Amino acid sequence: MTRILCVASGKGGVGKTTTVINLGAALFHFGQRVLIIDGNVTTPNLSLHLGIAKEKPTLHDVLEGSVSIENAIHLHSSGLMVIPAGISLTNLRKIYKKTIAQAITGIAGRFDWVLIDVPAGLGREARLAIEAANEVVVVTNPELPAAVDALKVSRLAKNLGTSPLGVIVNKFAGEKEEMSPENVAEFVELPLLGVIPYSTLFLKALSAKYPLVLLYPNSTPAVQYKKIAAALLGERYEIIEKPSIIQRIRRFLIRI
Template identity: 30%
Template sequence: MSSALQEQAVDFQLEPALLSSVLSILDAYIDPYLGKGLISANCVRKLALDGKRLQMTLVYSYPCQTQYRDTVMAVTNQLAKLDAIDEVECEIDFQPAQTSSVNVAPIPNVKQVVAVASGKGGVGKSTTAVNLALAMAQEGARVGILDADIYGPSIPLMLGLTDFRPVSHDGKTMTAAEAYGVAAQSIGFMLTDDQAAVWRGPMAAGALAQLLNETSWPELDYLFIDMPPGTGDIQLTLSQKVPVSGAVVVTTPQDIALADAKKGITMFNKVNIPVLGIVENMSFHICSECGHKDHPFGTHGGSKIAERYNVPLLGALPLQLDLRESMDKGAPLAVAEPDSEVAGIYREIARKVGAQLALQHSQSQVSISVEDDE
């Protein structure tokens, strides 16, 4: 049995010759996000035969619920070529890894923390954070979002939660809001429309820590943090006091935005937070009248910066009027128009983010096991 299989508890009840054929077929199916076969990726947990029906259980390390049907169809077509198998009965589940850090205490009920950041404002970072969180939930994960933009909180408006006010039932923690199946917290829930948080940097950083640690979060697989732009006190507080699993950097193809995005990537590298990838916003515009595709802010900026820093380009999103309008109405496109092309792009990005976190965790486990053997 391969070393990959030994890392997870498996229940294989097939006779050796058939088991070998089934494992070979399953490992030949390369998961498009993990880049590994289903066996090498530790996805296969149970194999049993009931007559000529193969009973199989798959457990994914990243959320990809919308892809289950295609996966099952692809492997079933191959498995059915074996004489011993006429049909396949498949159960699929999702189990994310728990982030562990020797330097920072975990957040109760939260398995993974992902920062969504940008070097400068106005590149669509909050729009990306909200739609990414919603897309991750659509893929089967339990998700929360924290609005860390203390000076310009926008999550309440974007999620249609302008009337929500946190309450405390125990005098120690406060409730989170809920919208479209996603838990949310923001300093904006505690300010009126015309109030501003007039605080110095350390005070804002302290407010972030309080929002994060004193919120009664439900059980979450992923908590997305919508960061303020820049590389100041709040970013440093995040790196020092929060067990961040990775960061997503948002930019536009414009040179000035790319220059600031590079600074953001460099900052995360310095504080040892892995950059999971780049999202390029306002990548192109398609004319609603003639269908012509324009690139008002330049081309290939996101891919060039991703290549330079050896990180994935997670996706490129269009400059689109209804995307902006949906956020202003508190009904993000990911949920308002789930069948739209843009919603599909966000789900693709969500799957890539989840897969990057899973790969990162598996690599760290390999590193730890090697050290222990020595």
């Protein structure tokens, strides 16, 4: 069954887009069919992270009703399927006839996972992206202002009927002034899904326009994202990453 999961934070710049891309890449690495969607209609940047900013059509064309959603799915060189949002300012003048939830109804079933990048804030645009999903992963940084907004977005999601799965603490540097990931999780009242360290490899991945998880697969942030993906799949990372021959045969038999 398809899981439609959005990534939200409340506060801007904490790592939502980075998480959508790398969690998507980790699930893809484990053989899952993954679609990632930029739910930022006014300030999109998923396509910039992946170097597909010029590709058309985009989510805007789908919401406007001029293009079917199948045609807005782009295959990234990493293997990820992506629906970008158009970055041009003219998109802001478009009138949308559909919501993201309505737009994805026809295609979601073709994927194991649909991951939606939610815009920052708690306004209408964020709500429309959250409402399109059944579950939400909250991303925050280990500091109070981000944690406060994470708590707000988690409560908003619950009110909208989207279940909060847990929190990812991103950009953790291990400084004594930071909140501990456990304290963050307690503060936002959610299970701790994982901790992603602060790493300059993200800058390199951004410059390469490629998911860090696939570019530096053995790096600590990549392994952390893969552990979160494995947990979402209900598997242990060590087993899913390096399955024994028996487990591989078993999995093959289950698939056919």
